[in-house]
Amino acid sequence: MHYKKYIYKLSPEDFYQFLIDYGRGVEVLSEGESFVEFALYEPIEGLEPLEVLEVEVIPPQKAFRPVKVKDIMVLPSWIKPVVIRQGVAFGTGLHPTTKLCLYLMQEFLKEGWSLLDVGTGTGILAIAGKRLGASRVLAIDIDPQATEECIHNSKENCVDIECLQAEPKDIKEAFDLLVANLELEIFKREL
Incomplete structure (x- = not known):
């Protein structure tokens, strides 16, 4: 399964105003003094994307890996620990x-x-x-x-x-x- 990822670029002022108007979170990809590049998973009316990517959905078993932090190991439920x-x-x-x-x-x-x-x-x-x-x-x-x-x-x-x-x-x-x-x-x- 695939989904579309829309890449946008705005000035910091326009970006922050967009966040207020949009009312939801976005994925910030990069920032500079004069721009913020971000991604959304739906097109925004009146805003032209820089790029539209086809992204493959990663099944949970591929996306969620065991995580070790010092003496704690967090495991996905499908892993059978020994x-x-x-x-x-x-x-x-x-x-x-x-x-x-x-x-x-x-x-x-x-x-x-x-x-x-x-x-x-x-x-x-x-x-x-x-x-x-x-x-x-x-x-x-x-x-x-x-x-x-x-x-x-x-x-x-x-x-x-x-x-x-x-x-x-x-x-x-x-x-x-x-x-x-x-x-x-x-x-x-x-x-």
Whole structure:
């Protein structure tokens, strides 16, 4: 969808009188000693625009980006946040394989599916899975500290996931999707 943007230029005196007469706000583009250039989204009778632009309407999801001010992060409602405490376990979201897993989960995980996260670390993938609509999420790791981090982070994110110290061979139930952000050597050793 497009709309028209009308660009006008007046002397400062004429501009301020126009504002009083017009009774609404305008978008000031630039000002000088002898001029004020401004934009309106409708034509003004008796005033010739310098230029008329065709402007594309930007959907809210493209226009509204997260904003960080010191320790506060403002997020649009459609973003699914995952809050992670930086501890000893792997998984802050910065590593390319973590980003890839998060991307692929959004492509393949269906709402209502069950999810098994093997080698969960901080629980970042398990928490994201719950945020994406997984009905049941089990997160396992052989490291007890990682399991504790996973428990802490799941509580911090107010999501119901089960974090266990376990190996894949300990899990007897089936899951709709399995994620394992692990080093290749671990896969070679386990397979």
